Amino acid sequence: MAQQLAAGGSSSLWWSPGLPLYLLFIHRCSSDSELVSMIAMIPWYAALSFLVYHLANRISGRQAGIVATLLLALSPTFIYHSIFPLTQLPLATLLCAVIVLTLSYSAHPRLSTIAVIGTMIGVAILVRPSSVILLPVVPVLLWRIHSRGAIPFGILIPALILITPWMVHVKRTTGHFVFINYANSRNLFLGNNEWTPFYETWYYGSHLKGDDVPDRFKALDSSIPEHAPHEQDALYRAAALDHIVRRPDLFLLRTVNRVRCYFAFDTYTGTVLIKYARLPKLLGLATIATDALFYVIVMFFALYSSVCFGELGLSSRAIGIVWVISLAYAVPYWFSFSHPTYHFPIIPGLLAVGGGSGWRFFRNPGTEAGLLVSRIRTNKWLAASLAGLVAVQVEWVFHMLSRILGRA
Amino acid sequence: MAIPETGKKTLGNVTPVLLVTLIGLLVRFASILVLASRGLSGDALS
Numbered sequence: 001m002a003q004q005l006a007a008g009g010s011s012s013l014w015w016s017p018g019l020p021l022y023l024l025f026i027h028r029c030s031s032d033s034e035l036v037s038m039i040a041m042i043p044w045y046a047a048l049s050f051l052v053y054h055l056a057n058r059i060s061g062r063q064a065g066i067v068a069t070l071l072l073a074l075s076p077t078f079i080y081h082s083i084f085p086l087t088q089l090p091l092a093t094l095l096c097a098v099i100v101l102t103l104s105y106s107a108h109p110r111l112s113t114i115a116v117i118g119t120m121i122g123v124a125i126l127v128r129p130s131s132v133i134l135l136p137v138v139p140v141l142l143w144r145i146h147s148r149g150a151i152p153f154g155i156l157i158p159a160l161i162l163i164t165p166w167m168v169h170v171k172r173t174t175g176h177f178v179f180i181n182y183a184n185s186r187n188l189f190l191g192n193n194e195w196t197p198f199y200e201t202w203y204y205g206s207h208l209k210g211d212d213v214p215d216r217f218k219a220l221d222s223s224i225p226e227h228a229p230h231e232q233d234a235l236y237r238a239a240a241l242d243h244i245v246r247r248p249d250l251f252l253l254r255t256v257n258r259v260r261c262y263f264a265f266d267t268y269t270g271t272v273l274i275k276y277a278r279l280p281k282l283l284g285l286a287t288i289a290t291d292a293l294f295y296v297i298v299m300f301f302a303l304y305s306s307v308c309f310g311e312l313g314l315s316s317r318a319i320g321i322v323w324v325i326s327l328a329y330a331v332p333y334w335f336s337f338s339h340p341t342y343h344f345p346i347i348p349g350l351l352a353v354g355g356g357s358g359w360r361f362f363r364n365p366g367t368e369a370g371l372l373v374s375r376i377r378t379n380k381w382l383a384a385s386l387a388g389l390v391a392v393q394v395e396w397v398f399h400m401l402s403r404i405l406g407r408a
Numbered sequence: 409m410a411i412p413e414t415g416k417k418t419l420g421n422v423t424p425v426l427l428v429t430l431i432g433l434l435v436r437f438a439s440i441l442v443l444a445s446r447g448l449s450g451d452a453l454s
Contacts, residue, residue: 038440045436049429066424073432082436083443277443 013170013229016181018127019087037085044089045082048072051096052348058103059318060305060356063363068355072348075294076287080269081344087127092345094124094131098138099325099349102145103318109146114154117142121155122162129180130332135159137328141321176230184336185237191258191337192240192251193217199257199399202339258338262330263299263389264396265292268341292393298347299389301354301361307382308375312357322349340396 026040049069057065072078081089097120105113117138124131139152163180170178191201195217204213204221224235244251270288273279306323309316326346333342361368376383 035440035444038443042433042436045432046429049432050425053425053428062424066428069425069428069432073428073435079432079435079439082432083440277446 013173013178014182016087016127016129016183017166018123018125019085019090021126022090023085038083041082041085041089044093045072045078048089048093048096048348051093051100052352055096055100055103055318055322055349055352056355058100058315059322059352060312060314060359064352064355064359067359067362068348068351071294071298071351075291077266077269077291077294077344080272088341088344090127091124091131092348094120094127095325095329095345096348096352098124098134099322102138102141102321102325105142106145106317106321109148111150111154114142114151115158118155118158119162122159125159125163125180126166129184130336131329132179133328133331134325138325141324145317174230178230178233182229182233185233185240187336189221189236189240191254191335193220193243194247196254196337198250198254199261200403201254201258201261201337205337205339255334258334260392260395261338261340262333262343263392264340265295265393266340266344267291267400268339295347296389296393297358298351298354300386301358302350303354303385303389304372304375304382305353305357307379307385308357311375312360314356319353322353326350 023037023040026036030036049072052072053065053069055065056068078089081092098117101113101117101120105117121131121134121138124134135156139155142151142155166180167177170176170180187205190196190204195204195214197203204217207213220239224232224239227235267288269291270284270286273287274281274284305312305314306319309319326349329346330343361372376386
């Protein structure tokens with residue numbers, strides 16, 4: 001898309017512009033080879049590593065910070081996303097920066113911090129427009145910490161300064177107002193039409209050519225692109241909203257499923273290595289297993305730290321800020337379509353939350369395991385959240401196996 | 409009067425995270441080299 005942007009025209013307006021603009025800048029400074037695009041992702045990883053260390057150190061101490069950055073350094077999915085030009089890693093870095101800055105503002109309420117938060121949110125919107133949800137949520141969160149009239153403007157103004165030139169560019173190119181890019185309403189449509197699977201709501205986002213795609217869906221989805229881009233935007237949105245209004249029961253069912261699916265372990269990296277990199281199947285399966293183990297450990301200790309913050313001596317405010325910003329970011333995916341890979345940007349924050357209790361557990365497993373078991377027995381919230389985490393993973397495995405066995 | 413150790417403490421805090429990030433960077437550069445040697449591009453895998 002960076003090359004499409006350089007060429008101009010409305011075809012470059014389908015996807016969000018943030019990452020392509022960044023790559024375009026890097027290409028202009030060096031060369032436009034794919035190797036340069038891959039190396040250009042690495043600074044995002046370095047920035048994320050320092051942010052995660054800072055956050056984990058703030059929540060639960062230095063050792064927790066080192067453990068969290070080590071997991072980030074060696075996790076297969078984080079390695080994959082640090083070398084391929086995808087939006088997940090920049091979004092994870094920006095989200096982590098917003099969390100760190102919000103925490104910093106809670107301790108030292110400076111206007112400059114608010115302006116940087118607004119800038120980060122503006123960039124996040126350009127990278128993925130669904131991040132626009134942070135624009136109302138973060139000011140409300142900051143307002144609850146320190147009620148200052150400057151907060152909404154301090155965030156809104158830098159964000160608008162960043163996104164307005166792009167919106168003007170889109171208006172000049174197409175003659176119509178579109179919020180950042182065209183793909184958003186299609187995503188809403190793909191996850192909300194009468195043929196969308198109830199659990200695998202992402203399915204038509206990546207499997208449109210399969211034999212199992214209904215002909216009527218194919219016909220509708222291929223007829224809409226015959227219209228002008230701005231009409232496509234309206235048609236996809238209208239088709240999705242029409243289905244939601246006609247079948248609110250199915251929308252509710254899919255939304256509940258989307259939330260569960262979002263918190264399952266991600267199989268994306270291993271699958272891509274098997275399917276496209278043509279690496280040995282065993283290596284791909286080992287990658288999936290490592291990612292699954294990494295994710296379950298992170299979520300387990302994040303939930304443990306979050307429910308038992310008092311007993312563990314952790315800051316409830318810091319943990320609360322991480323959860324509010326992370327869940328707010330996730331909400332748009334629960335209404336359009338969901339896949340475990342979309343939880344990638346919220347994992348670094350949760351890694352920082354769980355780092356403290358995780359480090360404590362691995363340093364002294366005997367004593368800590370006993371304490372953990374007794375807390376699970378006495379704390380129904382901890383028991384319920386951990387049981388929910390396990391149930392979501394089992395359900396995901398069941399769906400994956402059904403699909404694989406169905407294909408065989 | 410004790411000599412302030414602020415600088416030493418800061419360096420002690422920063423060094424481990426620098427080392428861990430360096431390990432992460434090496435792993436990533438190595439992965440890019442392996443993929444490049446196999447003729448795989450970002451477009452093929454993203």
